[in-house]
Amino acid sequence: MSGHKLKVIVTRKLPDPVEARLGELFDTEFNTADLPLPRESLAAAMARADVLVPTLTDRIDAGLLGQAGPQLKLIANYGAGFDHIDVATALGRGIIVTNTPGVATEDTADMAMALILGVPRRLKEGADLMQSGDWRGWSPTALMGHRIGGKRLGILGMGRIGQAVARRARAFGLEIHYHNRRRLRPETEQALGATWWESLDQMLARVDILSVNAPHTPSTFHLLNARRLKLMKPSAYVVNTSRGEVIDENALTRMLRAGELAGAGLDVYEHGHNVNPRLRELPNVLLLPHMGSATVEGRLEMGEKVIINIKTFADGHRPPDQVVPSML
Incomplete structure (x- = not known):
């Protein structure tokens, strides 16, 4: 996997330093509108991406996972919660799911x-x-x-x-x-x-x-x-x-x-x-409007964890924050 830059698609606007680093390391597409992607756009992203970086506003169910391209092997979630992702189906399709625990x-x-x-x-x-x-x-x-x-x-x-x-x-x-x-x-x-x-x-x-x-x-x-x-x-x-x-x-x-x-x-x-x-x-x-984890420091740390998970995966190793069946 280290021979080419991974195609990474990010579904929401992330803090500028996080996006800058993702852009340096990977072939990254960003969502400049910062609105949740419509389902059809999310499906199109999953058909093209090697790595998807979603957030809790993206409902990734079995139907969407069925439309993922064979090259999609990692869903690196930006956030600790993963109940918006059908992790069992993802794992069954050979797609690793990671999160960002502990940060918030x-x-x-x-x-x-x-x-x-x-x-x-x-x-x-x-x-x-x-x-x-x-x-x-x-x-x-x-x-x-x-x-x-x-x-x-x-x-x-x-x-x-x-x-x-x-x-x-x-x-x-x-x-x-x-x-x-x-x-x-x-x-x-x-x-x-x-x-x-x-x-x-x-x-x-x-x-x-x-x-x-x-x-x-x-x-x-x-x-x-x-x-x-x-x-x-x-x-x-x-x-x-x-x-x-x-x-x-x-x-x-x-x-x-x-x-x-x-x-x-x-x-x-x-x-x-x-x-x-x-x-x-x-x-x-x-x-309150779901502000619990909304600190500059926390959002940057979440981004750092996403990057580490993707980089570790790209280097052929197990990502540190992999979601495993016992966590479901």
Whole structure:
């Protein structure tokens, strides 16, 4: 593979230094419009490319993979999540899939912590009041929120990001509780001051704030369905910086509108950018446009990982961030 430059097609605009380096190393085509490629354009790219560099806005299913050219041997995803790629079909066709794990851990945990602080303290309502020009001065009873010190934080998904959230939350005086497929090692639990709940239902009934940090897989789709959300206290808050599909968004919206939950802070949504319009109307909901990993440093590091994965593949070696069947 080292005898010629690989044909690399990038589906979205990436940071300038990342594109510059990709252009130096490979025969690279870029998407200058920075809009998601239509399905037919994505299919055409996969028919020509040796390497495809997609993002989470590209739905690469079995149908598209069936149209890939025989020369497409690597999908080097720009991002840690890979639920938008039919990895099993790709692997069955001899196409390696890589991702960029670990890069966004601290950035996403920072954003989760911002929402954990911001929603109970009614930051959105306060900011809206100031922006509108309607503030008439301080009042003893205005915009009273809730302190978070001493409250119970439930973390759903205790991987790298969940643990990073736990470290931050503990510093703010929150009690750490978590539910995970596998229990953490005792020394990790002790370091985080974390209590494991084998039963998600039992944990949900007891926490004051829930932070969702689980990936989207078939087993986590609507893991927080209407039944489970109803187990939570009416005074509880829900924060999600992982994947929107983990929560039944319609059920969450109904409960927030009915006062059956105190509030929510969301950075991700079940249907991508098509956010439930009723969510936008609620004053106790802080909505962000999938900003969790949006730092200059993080985006550059993601690009570096993509380049390393492609370069390693081009040199005939196993890419360091290969997605393997046990991860599915």
